[in-house]
Amino acid sequence: MQAFIVYAHPSEDSFTRHIRDSFMAGLESSGHSYIISDLYKMNFKSDISEAEYLREAHYRREVSVPADVIAEHEKINSSDAIVFIFPLFWSDAPAKLVGWFNRVWTFGFAYGENRSMKQLEKGLVLCSAGNTMEYFHHTGILNALEKVMLEDRLFDRVKSKELIIMDGTSRENPLREQNWDDHLERAFQAGAGILGGL
Numbered sequence: 474m475q476a477f478i479v480y481a482h483p484s485e486d487s488f489t490r491h492i493r494d495s496f497m498a499g500l501e502s503s504g505h506s507y508i509i510s511d512l513y514k515m516n517f518k519s520d521i522s523e524a525e526y527l528r529e530a531h532y533r534r535e536v537s538v539p540a541d542v543i544a545e546h547e548k549i550n551s552s553d554a555i556v557f558i559f560p561l562f563w564s565d566a567p568a569k570l571v572g573w574f575n576r577v578w579t580f581g582f583a584y585g586e587n588r589s590m591k592q593l594e595k596g597l598v599l600c601s602a603g604n605t606m607e608y609f610h611h612t613g614i615l616n617a618l619e620k621v622m623l624e625d626r627l628f629d630r631v632k633s634k635e636l637i638i639m640d641g642t643s644r645e646n647p648l649r650e651q652n653w654d655d656h657l658e659r660a661f662q663a664g665a666g667i668l669g670g671l
């Protein structure tokens with residue numbers, strides 16, 4: 474079975490890079506394959522153009538979808554799971570990934586009648602974050618992330634979905650080193666178990 478990883482971090486000198494690598498190692502350990510869109514490395518265009526906006530806002534299927542967006546559609550429809558790996562930036566995904574949703578979730582593909590996006594078996598969100606889980610709970614930010622990433626962006630486009638936050642990973646936080654191995658083991662296990670018995 475194949476996972477499609479949508480990865481968004483601007484630097485290889487990061488903890489998130491290790492999450493990605495451990496997750497991929499977990500997938501491989503279970504015999505799963507993957508394809509990856511590394512959005513910064515690809516220089517993925519995250520601003521929606523006026524033509525794209527007019528298509529999405531006016532539900533006009535006849536306006537063509539750009540080739541780079543079609544390439545993402547094809548990656549999705551050739552996969553069984555979709556996995557987003559990114560650092561939390563101002564309580565959301567990096568703008569690059571938010572822009573990916575703006576452009577890739579097109580009318581006729583991800584929403585609207587007779588949409589052509591395949592319903593995937595699993596949607597997984599792996600997010601690194603400087604703050605602690607306790608903070609995310611008491612501020613309501615965890616709830617907001619679940620609402621936006623799982624309920625809105627993934628919605629019924631996947632059969633099952635999960636958000637995992639690797640917390641306390643800012644560089645100045647001693648928890649970063651302390652929890653390093655546990656977080657990466659969790660990422661590995663998420664990869665190994667993602668498609669269960671499929």
Ligand SMILES: Cc1cc2nc3c(=O)[nH]c(=O)nc-3n(C[C@H](O)[C@H](O)[C@H](O)COP(=O)(O)O)c2cc1C
Nearest residue numbers: 487488489560561562563564601602603604642643
């Ligand atoms: C621009 C920017 C905004 C950030 N905003 C948040 C935030 O809102 N909440 C949070 O918990 N961490 C925030 N962080 C911390 C990142 O999530 C942090 O980079 C990550 O957890 C550590 O992993 P890394 O080494 O992969 O960057 C922010 C970091 C940057 C650079």
